[in-house]
Amino acid sequence: MFVLEVFISGLLSGVMYSLVALGFVLIFKASGVFNFAQGAMVLLAALTFVRFIEMGIPLWLAAIMTFGVMIVLAIFIERFLLRPLVNQPLITLFMLTIGLNYFLEGLAQAVWDAEVHGLDIGIEDVPWVGLEQATGLLISMFDVISALIAMGLVIILSIVFNKTKVGRALRAVSNDHQAAMSVGIPLNRIWVIVWAMSGLVALVAGALWGTRLGVQFSLSIVALKALPVLILGGFNSIMGAIVAGLIIGASEKLGEVFLGPYVGGGIESFFPYVLAMMVLFWRPQGLFGDVIIERV
Amino acid sequence: MSEAEALNDTPPAVADEKPLLQISNIEVIYDRVILVLRGVSLTIPKGGIVALLGANGAGKSTTLKAISGLLRSERGEVTKGSIEYEGKSILQNNATELVSRGLIQVMEGRHCFEHLTVDENLLTGAYTRRDGNAAVNRDLELVYSYFPRLKERRSVLAGYISGGEQQMTAIGRALMARPSLILLDEPSMGLAPQLVEEIFGIVTRLNEDEGVTFLLAEQNTNMALQYARYGYVLESGRVVLDGDAKSLRENEDVKEFYLGLSSGTRKSYRDVKHYRRRKRWL
Ligand SMILES: Nc1ncnc2c1ncn2[C@@H]1O[C@H](COP(=O)(O)OP(=O)(O)OP(=O)(O)O)[C@@H](O)[C@H]1O
Ligand SMILES: [Mg+2]
Numbered sequence: 001m002f003v004l005e006v007f008i009s010g011l012l013s014g015v016m017y018s019l020v021a022l023g024f025v026l027i028f029k030a031s032g033v034f035n036f037a038q039g040a041m042v043l044l045a046a047l048t049f050v051r052f053i054e055m056g057i058p059l060w061l062a063a064i065m066t067f068g069v070m071i072v073l074a075i076f077i078e079r080f081l082l083r084p085l086v087n088q089p090l091i092t093l094f095m096l097t098i099g100l101n102y103f104l105e106g107l108a109q110a111v112w113d114a115e116v117h118g119l120d121i122g123i124e125d126v127p128w129v130g131l132e133q134a135t136g137l138l139i140s141m142f143d144v145i146s147a148l149i150a151m152g153l154v155i156i157l158s159i160v161f162n163k164t165k166v167g168r169a170l171r172a173v174s175n176d177h178q179a180a181m182s183v184g185i186p187l188n189r190i191w192v193i194v195w196a197m198s199g200l201v202a203l204v205a206g207a208l209w210g211t212r213l214g215v216q217f218s219l220s221i222v223a224l225k226a227l228p229v230l231i232l233g234g235f236n237s238i239m240g241a242i243v244a245g246l247i248i249g250a251s252e253k254l255g256e257v258f259l260g261p262y263v264g265g266g267i268e269s270f271f272p273y274v275l276a277m278m279v280l281f282w283r284p285q286g287l288f289g290d291v292i293i294e295r296v
Numbered sequence: 297m298s299e300a301e302a303l304n305d306t307p308p309a310v311a312d313e314k315p316l317l318q319i320s321n322i323e324v325i326y327d328r329v330i331l332v333l334r335g336v337s338l339t340i341p342k343g344g345i346v347a348l349l350g351a352n353g354a355g356k357s358t359t360l361k362a363i364s365g366l367l368r369s370e371r372g373e374v375t376k377g378s379i380e381y382e383g384k385s386i387l388q389n390n391a392t393e394l395v396s397r398g399l400i401q402v403m404e405g406r407h408c409f410e411h412l413t414v415d416e417n418l419l420t421g422a423y424t425r426r427d428g429n430a431a432v433n434r435d436l437e438l439v440y441s442y443f444p445r446l447k448e449r450r451s452v453l454a455g456y457i458s459g460g461e462q463q464m465t466a467i468g469r470a471l472m473a474r475p476s477l478i479l480l481d482e483p484s485m486g487l488a489p490q491l492v493e494e495i496f497g498i499v500t501r502l503n504e505d506e507g508v509t510f511l512l513a514e515q516n517t518n519m520a521l522q523y524a525r526y527g528y529v530l531e532s533g534r535v536v537l538d539g540d541a542k543s544l545r546e547n548e549d550v551k552e553f554y555l556g557l558s559s560g561t562r563k564s565y566r567d568v569k570h571y572r573r574r575k576r577w578l
Contacts, residue, residue: 171409
C-alpha cells in the first residue's frame with residue numbers, strides 16, 4: 001500500500017516535471033535551440049500572475065492577462081533577439097538565452113519584487129478524501145488536479161502540433177528553416193507563436209509549482225528538474241517530455257524510499273541524471289526523440 | 297490557326313507583352329564584401345522554360361535566391377540593378393509575399409522536411425494559400441497525378457524516400473503554392489539519367505498543361521538545353537552568352553566547355569577563353 005502511494009505521488013510530481021520540460025521542447029522543436037531562459041519565464045509568469053491576483057483581479061482574468069504579458073514577451077524576443085541573429089550558429093542563440101535568463105530574472109524581480117508570495121489558485125493540498133475512504137490510499141487532491149490540468153495542456157499542444165496547419169509549419173521550421181522560408185512560411189510569426197506557447201506552458205507550470213512552493217526566486221531553479229526529463233524523453237518530443245517526466249517522478253521517489261537508506265539518502269537529487277545518462281547510451285536521441293536520419 | 301503558326305514549334309513571340317520576370321543588371325554582395333554577381337540580366341517570358349547554365353560557383357543559385365527573396369537570410373544583398381515580377385519591383389519583398397504572389401523557389405539539394413511525411417511536406421507548400429481546404433486537397437491530388445510514385449509513399453517520412461522521390465516531393469511542394477513561376481535549382485543533381493529525364497518530362501508537362509513558367513539553374517547543360525527553350529550562360533557572376541536552346545547547343549564554345557564535345561585539338565587549360573563582359577544596356 002505504501003509502495004503504491006509513493007509510486008502514485010511520484011507519478012503526479014513527475015507530471016510537474018513534464019510541464020516544465022514541455023516549455024523547453026516547444027522551443028527546441030521550432031528553433032533547435034535549448035532555451036536556457038525557460039526557468040526565468042516560469043518565474044516571470046508566476047510572479048506576474050500572483051501580483052495580478054494580489055491586486056484583486058479575479059483568477060481567470062489574471063491568468064489571461066499574464067498570458068498576454070507572455071505573448072508580448074514573445075513578440076519582443078522575436079523582434080529584438082531572434083530576428084537580428086537569424087542564421088547565426090546555434091551556440092550563439094544558446095548564449096543569448098543564457099543572457100535572457102538573467103535579464104528576465106532581474107526584470108521579474110525589479111518590476112514586481114523579490115518577496116515570497118503565497119499563491120492560492122483554489123485547490124487545496126489535502127488528501128483526496130473519497131479515494132482514501134475507498135482504497136485507503138493517501139493521495140493529495142492538489143497533485144491529482146494539477147496532473148489533470150497538465151494533461152489537458154499536453155493534449156491541446158499535441159493536437160496543435162500534429163493536426164493543424166500552424167503545427168505543421170512549426171515542425172517544418174524546426175526541420176529545415178531555409179526550406180520552410182522557401183515555401184513562404186513566415187519564420188518570424190512562427191517564432192512568436194512558439195515562444196508564446198512556451199510562455200503559456202511557463203504560466204501553467206509557474207502557477208502549479210508556485211502554489212506548492214510559494215512564488216519566489218527558487219522557482220526559476222525548478223527548471224533544472226526538467227533537464228534529465230529532456231535527456232530521457234528526447235529534446236524534440238512532446239510525448240517524450242510527458243513519459244520521461246512520469247518515469248523520473250516515480251523512480252526518484254521509489255529510489256529515495258528503497259535505495260535511499262543504503263546510501264544515506266539524497267538520491268532524489270542525482271538519481272534522475274543517472275537514469276538519463278543510461279538511456280543516452282542506448283538511445284542517443286532519447287526515448288521519443290526524432291530518429292536521427294543519417295541518409296539524405 | 298494558320299499553317300505557318302501550326303508548324304512553328306516555339307510559341308508566337310508577343311513582342312509588346314511584358315515578360316513575367318525581368319532582371320536588369322543586378323549586382324549581389326554577400327557579407328557586405330564578397331561580390332558574387334556583377335551585372336546579371338535575364339528575361340523570363342510568361343509560359344517559358346529558361347535555363348541558367350554555368351559551372352560550380354558561377355552564381356546560378358545566387359541569382360535564383362536574389363529573385364525569390366532568400367538572399368537576405370544568407371547575408372546577401374542586391375546592391376544594384378532591378379528585378380521586376382509582373383511589372384513590379386520585388387527587391388523589397390520577402391519570400392512569404394513572393395510565394396503568395398506565385399513566385400517560388402525549389403532549392404538546390406531538395407531540402408525536404410525529413411521528419412515530415414510526404415503528404416505533410418506537400419501541404420507545407422500551401423501555407424500561404426487562403427482559398428480553403430477543399431482547393432488545397434484538390435491540388436494535392438493533382439500533384440499526385442503528376443507524381444504517382446509519391447502517392448504510394450505519401451505517409452512515409454521524407455527522410456526515408458529516395459533522392460529522386462525527394463526531388464519530386466520538393467517540386468510537388470512548390471506546386472502546392474499554385475505558382476506562376478518556379479525557380480528550379482539543379483533538379484538533376486545526384487540523380488540517375490533516366491530519373492533526370494523523368495523529372496524534366498514532368499517539368500515540361502507542368503509547363504504545357506498547367507502553364508507554369510520555369511527558370512531552371514543547371515550544371516547539366518546537355519539535359520537542360522533539351523528541355524528549355526532559351527538559355528543563359530553564367531561565368532563568374534556575369535552572363536557571357538545567351539540564346540535560344542538550339543543555337544546554344546550548336547555553339548562551339550558551349551560544346552567545348554559545357555557539353556564536353558571538343559572539336560578539333562584539345563586546348564590546354566591556359567587557353568581556355570573567358571568571355572569578356574558583354575555590356576547590356578537597358
Ligand atoms: N552565403 C554566402 N556567403 C558568401 N559567399 C557565398 C555565399 N553563397 C555563395 N557564395 C559564393 O558565391 C559564388 C556563387 O555561388 P552560387 O551558389 O550562386 O553558385 P552556383 O552557380 O549555384 O554553383 P553550384 O553549381 O555549385 O551550385 C561562389 O563563389 C560562392 O562561394
Ligand atoms: Mg547552385
